Amino acid sequence: MNYGLKLDSRLIFLLVFIVVAIPLVYDSSIKPAKMETANVTYQELEKLAENQKNGKPALVLIAADLAPSTQSENEPQTSVLIEHLLRRRIPFGLISLIPFATPYLEQMPQEIVTKLAQETGETWEYGKDWVNFGYRPGSTIMIQKFAKSKDLHEFFKTDAQAIPMKKLEIMKGIKTIQDIPALIELTGTVGVFNVWLQFFRSDQHVPTLIHGCTAITIPEAYNYFITNQISGLLEGVAGAAWYEELLSEVYPARKPGHALKIMTALSIGNILIIVLIGIGNLQELWNYWKNKRTRNF
Amino acid sequence: MNYTLFTLSWFETILAGISVLAIYSFLYRENKFYRLFEHLFIGISTAIVTIEPIKTFFWQTTLKPLLGLDRLAFPDGTYVADYDFNYLLFLIPIFFGSLYYSILVPKYSWLAQITIGFLLGISGGMAFNATMVEVTPQIIDSFRPLYINLPEQSARENLINSLNNIFFLIVLFSTSCYFFFTFKRKPNGVVEKISTSGRWLMMGCFGAFFGTTIMARLALLIERLQFMVDHWWVAVMALF
Numbered sequence: 001m002n003y004g005l006k007l008d009s010r011l012i013f014l015l016v017f018i019v020v021a022i023p024l025v026y027d028s029s030i031k032p033a034k035m036e037t038a039n040v041t042y043q044e045l046e047k048l049a050e051n052q053k054n055g056k057p058a059l060v061l062i063a064a065d066l067a068p069s070t071q072s073e074n075e076p077q078t079s080v081l082i083e084h085l086l087r088r089r090i091p092f093g094l095i096s097l098i099p100f101a102t103p104y105l106e107q108m109p110q111e112i113v114t115k116l117a118q119e120t121g122e123t124w125e126y127g128k129d130w131v132n133f134g135y136r137p138g139s140t141i142m143i144q145k146f147a148k149s150k151d152l153h154e155f156f157k158t159d160a161q162a163i164p165m166k167k168l169e170i171m172k173g174i175k176t177i178q179d180i181p182a183l184i185e186l187t188g189t190v191g192v193f194n195v196w197l198q199f200f201r202s203d204q205h206v207p208t209l210i211h212g213c214t215a216i217t218i219p220e221a222y223n224y225f226i227t228n229q230i231s232g233l234l235e236g237v238a239g240a241a242w243y244e245e246l247l248s249e250v251y252p253a254r255k256p257g258h259a260l261k262i263m264t265a266l267s268i269g270n271i272l273i274i275v276l277i278g279i280g281n282l283q284e285l286w287n288y289w290k291n292k293r294t295r296n297f
Numbered sequence: 298m299n300y301t302l303f304t305l306s307w308f309e310t311i312l313a314g315i316s317v318l319a320i321y322s323f324l325y326r327e328n329k330f331y332r333l334f335e336h337l338f339i340g341i342s343t344a345i346v347t348i349e350p351i352k353t354f355f356w357q358t359t360l361k362p363l364l365g366l367d368r369l370a371f372p373d374g375t376y377v378a379d380y381d382f383n384y385l386l387f388l389i390p391i392f393f394g395s396l397y398y399s400i401l402v403p404k405y406s407w408l409a410q411i412t413i414g415f416l417l418g419i420s421g422g423m424a425f426n427a428t429m430v431e432v433t434p435q436i437i438d439s440f441r442p443l444y445i446n447l448p449e450q451s452a453r454e455n456l457i458n459s460l461n462n463i464f465f466l467i468v469l470f471s472t473s474c475y476f477f478f479t480f481k482r483k484p485n486g487v488v489e490k491i492s493t494s495g496r497w498l499m500m501g502c503f504g505a506f507f508g509t510t511i512m513a514r515l516a517l518l519i520e521r522l523q524f525m526v527d528h529w530w531v532a533v534m535a536l537f
Contacts, residue, residue, distance in 0.1 A: 013324045020519050024526050072520030073513065099349035100342075131352065137350040140423055157358070188513070198427035215512035219505055227438040229431075236509070237516050258523060265519045273511060 012276065018057050019272045020265040029256065029264040034242035041210055041232030041239075042246050045081070048182055048208075051087035056193070057173030059131075060085060060092040063185040064108075064198055067100040070188030070214050075104065076240035076259035078186050078291060083257075084247060086124055091170045092184075095133040097142070097192055102135050105160065119253055127159075127168045134160030147177050173234040178205045186234075188214030192265035193221070197229060208232075212239070237262050300532045307532055314529030317521050391414050439469060471495035 023029065030098050048060060062081070066074035085092045086109075094105045109132075113124045124130070133156055136142050138177035149155040153165040154176055165171045173179065177200075185196045193211060200207065213221040224230045234240055241263035300307045319334035361367045362384045369377040393412060400409035439460040445455045474488060475495035482489045 016515075016518070017522075020515065021522055021526070024519070024523050069517070072516040073477065075520075099345050103351065104307060135349055135353050137354045140427075160353075194427070194431060198430045201430075215509040216506070216514065218509050222433060227434050236512060238512075261523065262516060262519050265522070267516055269515045269519070270512065273515075276500050 016269060016272060020269040023182045023264045023268060024261060027261070029260045030267065032207055032238060032245055032260060032263050033244040035235060035239050037233040037235055038133060038239045038242040038246065041081075041234055042084070042243060044182070044208060044210060045084050045088065045090070048090055051181065051212075052090055058091070058179055058181050059174050060090055061180050061183045062092055062094050063183060063187070063193045064096050064101055064105055065098045065185065066096075066104055066189035066190060067098050067189060071264065072189055073214045073237045073240070074186045074212060075108070076237055076257065076262065077243075078104070078108055079112060079233045079257060080240050080243040080247060080249060080259060081113070081184055081186075081210075081212070081234075083116065084108055084243075086112060086116055086129065087247075087251065089129070091129060091131075093131045093170070096135050097137070097139055097195075098187075098189065099135050099137075102160075109222075115255065119251075119255065126245050127163070128170055131168055131170050132203065133162040140195050140199055141194055147200050147202050149176065151175060152177075152179075160274050177202050182208040182231075184212070185212045186212035188217055190217075193217075197224065210234075213251055237266060254259065298528060298531055300535045302535055307535065310528050310532040314525055314532070317525060317529075321521075359387055359391070439465075441465060468498050469494075472498055475499065 001192065048058075052058060062085075064074070064078050066078065082092070094297065096102070096105060096111070109126075109130050113129075117123060126132075130158070136146075138145075146152075146155060153171060156165050158164055159168060183196060183200055185193055187193050193213070197209060199211075209230045211221055211224065211230045212234040213236065215236035215238075218235045221233055225233045228263075234243060237259055240259035244257050244259050300310065316337075319330050320338075322484045350391050361382070364389055365376075365380045365384075368380070371377065393415075396412045398409075399405040399407075415533045443459065443463050443466065445458045445462070447455060450458070471491050472495040475492040477488070477492070483490070
C-alpha cells in the first residue's frame, strides 16, 4: 500500500497545472495577506510625494533589473510602484543593468499610463513625467560613475531613444545624485541588488533605498530591511498583491492588476503542495510504523 | 485583448505560446521539440547579451566619438566642431582590454595575465569597500538590548521585542558556534551541543528558503499560464 511513493511525478505536475489554472480561467481572486513591508514601502512613497510639494526638482530612480526568469514577480512589483509614482506625479527615471530588461523599460510605463488615462482622464507625458535611461552596462563601474558624477546630463548624454538630456523637461535641475531622493531596485538576480546598495551613494548623500525581491531572495532581503539598510521592501508577488490592495483602497475606481490574480493562483498552488507534503509524510510514517511492527513479530 | 490575424503582435504571441508549450513538454519527457526551443533560447540569450552592450555602450560612448561620427554636420558637409583628438586616448584602454583575447593564442597567452591581474586588483579593492558598506550595519545591528522597556511601547510590545532579541542572540551565537573550528570539540561537550542546536536552526532557515523557492517557481508557472489563457488562447481563437 505504498501509493504515495509510487506516484508518477507527471501526475503531480498535471495536478498543480489544473489547480493553479482554475482561478486564472475563471478570473477569480481572493484578498491577499497583509504585508507590513509593503505598508512601509507605500508610506515611503507617500513621504516622497509630500517632499515633492516643496518644489525642489527631484527624480526617483527605478532600477528595473528584471529578466524573463524573474518577470513573474518583479514585473507586478514594478507596475504597482510605477502606478503609485504616476498617480502622485512623482517624476521617475528607469534604468537597468540587465540587457533583457530593455523591452520592459519601454512597455511598462506606457501600458500603465494608458490604463490610468482611461480611469482618470488625466494625461502623463514621456520626458516630463518619466524618462527611460535604458540598459546601462558596466555594473559596479557604471554605478560608481553615476553616483560620483558632477553632471548627470553629461554622464547619460541621451535617453534610451537617443534624445539628448537637455531636451527632456524632467531632467531640468537634475545634476547629481543629490537630486535623486530615492532608488527603487527590483531584481531577483543574484548580486545585482548588492551592487546598488554598495555603490549608489556619495559622501554627501545616500538615497532612500526600496527593494523589490523575488520569493527566493526574501530571507536574504529581510536582513537589509531589519537593519534599516533599505527603507521599503516588496516581498515577491505577495508584496505586490498587497500593494495593489492599498492602491485600490485609496483609488476605488482602479481596475485590479494581475498581481492579485497571480497571488490567488499561487495561494491555491501552495495549499496543494502543503497537502501533498502532508500526504507524503503520513505515508512515510505509516511505512515506518508498519515495518517496525513486522520486525517485532 | 483582441488580435488581428497575421499581424506582428499575432505572430509574436503565437510563437511565444508555442515556445512555452515546447519548454513545458519536458515535464512529460525529454523530446526533440523541447531541445530545439532550448537551443533557440540559448542562442537568442547569447546574442542579446553580446549585442546590447555593444549597441548601447561601446558604439554610443566609445566608437562613435572615436570615429568622429557623433559630430553634427552642416548641409554642406562641414562639421560644427573639429574632431577632438583626445578621443584617441580611448585606444589605450581598448588595446589593454583586448589583451584578454590573447589567451586564445598559446604563444602570447601570458599577455592576458596582465589584464586579468589588473581586473583582480580592482575587483579586490572594490569588494573590500563594498563588504564594509554592506556588512558593517548588519554587525552593528547584532548588538541588541535583551531587555526593552520603552515608555512609548505597551508592556506587551516590550515583552515581545525583548523575547525577539533574546531569540536572535541565541540563533546568532549557536549558528556562529557551528562554524567555529579553531579547537577540538569534546563529544557531548557544551560547544558541541550549542553547535548542534545551530545546525538545527540553520535547517529551519533552509526550510524557509526551500518554501520561498517553491513559491517563486510556482509564480513563474502561473505567469506563463496567465499569458497562455489571456493572450495565446485569444490569438489562437482569432483563427476560427
